[in-house]
Amino acid sequence: MTTPVPTVRDRRRWAQYLVNERAEALVYRQLATRREGEEREILLALADAEGRHESHWLDLLGGEPGRLPRPDLGTRLLGWMATRFGSIFVLALAQNAEGRSPYGDEPFAPAVMAADEKIHREVVRELAARGRRRLSGTFRAAVFGANDGLVSNLALVLGIGATGVAPQFVLFSGVAGLLAGALSMGAGEFVSVRSQRELLEATEPSDYADEALPHLDLDANELALVYRARGMAEADALVQARRTLAVVQSPGQPATGPIVVATPASHDVIGSAWGAALSSFLFFASGAIIPVLPWLLGLSGLSAVILALALVGVALLTTGAMVGLLSGAPPFRRALRQLLIGFGAAAVTYLLGLLFGVSAG
Structure with missing residues (x-):
C-alpha cells in the first residue's frame, strides 16, 4: 500500500493533531498532580503515550512548525476544566474525546496509534468509573x-x-x-438507603457460632457445611474447615476464633x-x-x-x-x-x- 503524497491541507491537519496531543498530555499531567499511587502512575503513562503520538506528527512535519494552530475547542475545554474542577468531570470528557479519535480514518496515522486511542478510552473510562462509584x-x-x-x-x-x-x-x-x-x-432517600445497607449487612458472614468452634467434633466436622453454604465446593469446604479447627483447637489458642476471615462488604456505592x-x-x-x-x-x-x-x-x-x-x-x-x-x-x-x-x- 503506497503512502499518499502529503498536501498543504495534510500538514495543517498534522499540526492540529500535534497541538491536540500536547494539550491532552498536559491534561493528564495536571490530573496526576491530584492523585497518588497507582492512579497517578496511570495518568502519567497516558501522558507519555500522548507524547509518543506527538513525536509522530513532529517527524512528519519535519520538526517544530513556525506557526501552530490552537488546540480544538474540546481539548481546550478539557485543559480549562482540569485546573478548576474535580477530576471525574475531566476524565468523563477525556473518555468521550478518546472515543472520537480521528486516527482510525487518518491515512498518515499508523494502526498502532488508532489502537492506542481505543485503549486510552478504556483506561480513562476505568479511572472515571472509580470516581463514579464513589x-x-x-x-x-x-x-x-x-x-x-x-x-x-x-x-x-x-x-x-x-x-x-x-x-x-x-x-x-x-x-x-x-x-x-x-x-x-429526603425521608424516602433515607429509608431507601438505610434499608439497602441493612439488607447488605444481613448478608455478611456472622460470628454467631464462633464460640462453638473449640467444641466441634473434628471428624464429624459440620463446620464444612458453613463453608459450603457460603459457596465453597465440598472438597474445598472440608479442607478449610479442618484448617480452621486445627488452629482454633490447638493448645494455647483462645477459646473462640472466627469461622472465616471475612472482608467487610463495601457500601461506598450505596452511600x-x-x-x-x-x-x-x-x-x-x-x-x-x-x-x-x-x-x-x-x-x-x-x-x-x-x-x-x-x-x-x-x-x-x-x-x-x-x-x-x-x-x-x-x-x-x-x-x-x-x-x-x-x-x-x-x-x-x-x-x-x-x-x-x-x-x-
Missing part, C-alpha cells in the same frame, strides 16, 4: 432530587396558574409543593443514608424554587409562565448534561432528553389546568 449514591439522590423538584413544581405552578387563580395562590402552591416534596424526597437524605432534600428544594421565582418576584400571568419555563429549561439542560457527562454519554443528548421530559410533564398539567379553568368558568 459519587453514585449521593450524586444519584442529588440529581434525582433537583430534577424532581424542577419538573414537579413547574408542573404544579403551571397547572394551578392555568386555572386562572390569583398569583398569590400560585405562589403558595409552589412553596407548599417545595416543602412537601423536599421532605418526602450514606443521611448524606443521601440531606442532598436529596436540598437539591429538591433548590430545583423546586426555580419555577416559583417569577411569582416571588411579583410577576403573574403569561410573563411569569414564560420566565419560569426559561429558568427551568436552563436548569434541566444543565442537570441533563451533567448526568450525560458523568455517565460517559453525549451531554447534549442527555440534556435534550431531560428538557423534553420536563416540559412534557409541565405541558400536560398546564392543559389540565386550562381545562379545569374553563370548566369552572
Whole structure:
C-alpha cells in the first residue's frame, strides 16, 4: 500500500493533531498532580503515550512548525476544566474525546496509534468509573432530587396558574409543593438507603457460632457445611474447615476464633443514608424554587409562565448534561432528553389546568 503524497491541507491537519496531543498530555499531567499511587502512575503513562503520538506528527512535519494552530475547542475545554474542577468531570470528557479519535480514518496515522486511542478510552473510562462509584449514591439522590423538584413544581405552578387563580395562590402552591416534596424526597432517600445497607449487612458472614468452634467434633466436622453454604465446593469446604479447627483447637489458642476471615462488604456505592437524605432534600428544594421565582418576584400571568419555563429549561439542560457527562454519554443528548421530559410533564398539567379553568368558568 503506497503512502499518499502529503498536501498543504495534510500538514495543517498534522499540526492540529500535534497541538491536540500536547494539550491532552498536559491534561493528564495536571490530573496526576491530584492523585497518588497507582492512579497517578496511570495518568502519567497516558501522558507519555500522548507524547509518543506527538513525536509522530513532529517527524512528519519535519520538526517544530513556525506557526501552530490552537488546540480544538474540546481539548481546550478539557485543559480549562482540569485546573478548576474535580477530576471525574475531566476524565468523563477525556473518555468521550478518546472515543472520537480521528486516527482510525487518518491515512498518515499508523494502526498502532488508532489502537492506542481505543485503549486510552478504556483506561480513562476505568479511572472515571472509580470516581463514579464513589459519587453514585449521593450524586444519584442529588440529581434525582433537583430534577424532581424542577419538573414537579413547574408542573404544579403551571397547572394551578392555568386555572386562572390569583398569583398569590400560585405562589403558595409552589412553596407548599417545595416543602412537601423536599421532605418526602429526603425521608424516602433515607429509608431507601438505610434499608439497602441493612439488607447488605444481613448478608455478611456472622460470628454467631464462633464460640462453638473449640467444641466441634473434628471428624464429624459440620463446620464444612458453613463453608459450603457460603459457596465453597465440598472438597474445598472440608479442607478449610479442618484448617480452621486445627488452629482454633490447638493448645494455647483462645477459646473462640472466627469461622472465616471475612472482608467487610463495601457500601461506598450505596452511600450514606443521611448524606443521601440531606442532598436529596436540598437539591429538591433548590430545583423546586426555580419555577416559583417569577411569582416571588411579583410577576403573574403569561410573563411569569414564560420566565419560569426559561429558568427551568436552563436548569434541566444543565442537570441533563451533567448526568450525560458523568455517565460517559453525549451531554447534549442527555440534556435534550431531560428538557423534553420536563416540559412534557409541565405541558400536560398546564392543559389540565386550562381545562379545569374553563370548566369552572
